[in-house]
Amino acid sequence: MATALITGASAGLGLEFAWQLATARHDLVLVARDAERLERVAAQIRAAAGVRVQVLPADLSVPDDVARVAARLAVVDEDEAGQRPVGLLVNNAGYAVHQRFVGGDVDAEVKALDVMVRAVLVLSHAAAGQMTERGRGAILNVASVAALTASGTYSAAKAWVRTFTEGLAVELRGTGVTATALCPGLMHTEFHERAGIDYTQLPEVAWLNADRVVAAALADVRRGVVISTPSLRYRLASGLLKVAPRAAVRAFEAR
Template sequence: MGTALVTGASAGLGLEFAWQLATAKHDLVLVARDEERLTRLASQLEAAAGIRAEVLVADLSDRVDVERVALRLRDDERPVGLLVNNAGLGLNQRLVGGDIAREEAALDVMVRAVLVLSQAAAESMTARGRGAILNVASVAALLASGTYSAHKAWVRSFTEGLAVELKDTGVTATALCPGFVHTEFHERGAIDVSSYPAIAWLNAENVVAAALADVRRGVVISTPSVRYRTISALARIAPRSAVRAVGRYRKAIEHPDG
């Protein structure tokens, strides 16, 4: 069934991608910072699904580590047929008065690494005439919620442009744009989501299943669930002043003291 490389594979959507791909009999290259979690996951996947799982420990905010992952994608003797650029983080801080080093790290992980790894994968895949790239963006790409929205807007736009460039090559590019998903993401980012209604939340299993189905169909923008497709449509046609007002409301909830 081929090999898939998943970044941010040790938790959240990346973990769910790993399990669903393994169940579908894909061998895996698991990329994340936590070697212990990756090694444990690799053993579980191999035992449960009978596939091969390779561990590649890397911090995608580190350019040297990103290049090591890119080299793995360029290895034509061990071809990767699906790249899942999933690694990401939530900062839970304002830009003004925030830690700029954390902002730069987030930019490196969610923008620069996506650029570098997508290019490495696309060059190898087009040479073989087949493959797929799945970049995890967000419905936040259409909103005005700090630098996270900016990063995900870049991923969405970049992936659309890449899909155009890859037309008729046998390689596809898909941007996954989910809304709120029940994972470790918000907890790891120390983001208070207690005020968000239950209807806002999606199940990670369903999001990943929908994303992989869209990849198989060559869909460029994958937005799981009718409610988030509706929200996305409204965000695209709404006046930007209204979109910015929603961003101010969210910041008031997340940062009530300032």
């Protein structure tokens, strides 16, 4: 039975990953800041799916917490505490800072950057090291279609995740380990509510359901797909963003 480690596992996309992987008989290591909420989720999953669930509370904007998660990922053989090697890392933790960059709180921006960039780099490094040593495994980094837009620091962070994952996938060729960047569009989760972003005026066709996004992402991981963009409409949107003049993309964001 494989073990999956998921960051940002207490809500939204991360929670959906946890349930789908547990249903597929994966043991889990759940990472998030809210220890109480993680424990509730873990108890529910253990009771419903009968898999082992380890809770690892961590704030991924704090280097020492990231180091603790990296140490868990570095486990190559089952240790005395019964911790098994992680075969799938899902770097999902992330959030949008809903403010203008100029004149905004730079500490908030740095904290978000630490979660969505620094932590992804450190945890991917730890996972790739033990996975290549064992000759198998997969890393799934959650990026976004926003990586192709010009909507501030969130887009910049997700663009880094996308490009980083592509480079990692190249380096991992022939090792038995894969890297996939998940690039979803708008989804029905807590993400926008937590960020204080009101998208209620958008039509329903613009939204994706988290369960379908996760199912598509995991299927792409199994196939070794490097860029996973669930849904035809967002694959078309991504294609248009790639070929559109960047001046047009910037003009759309500035309107």
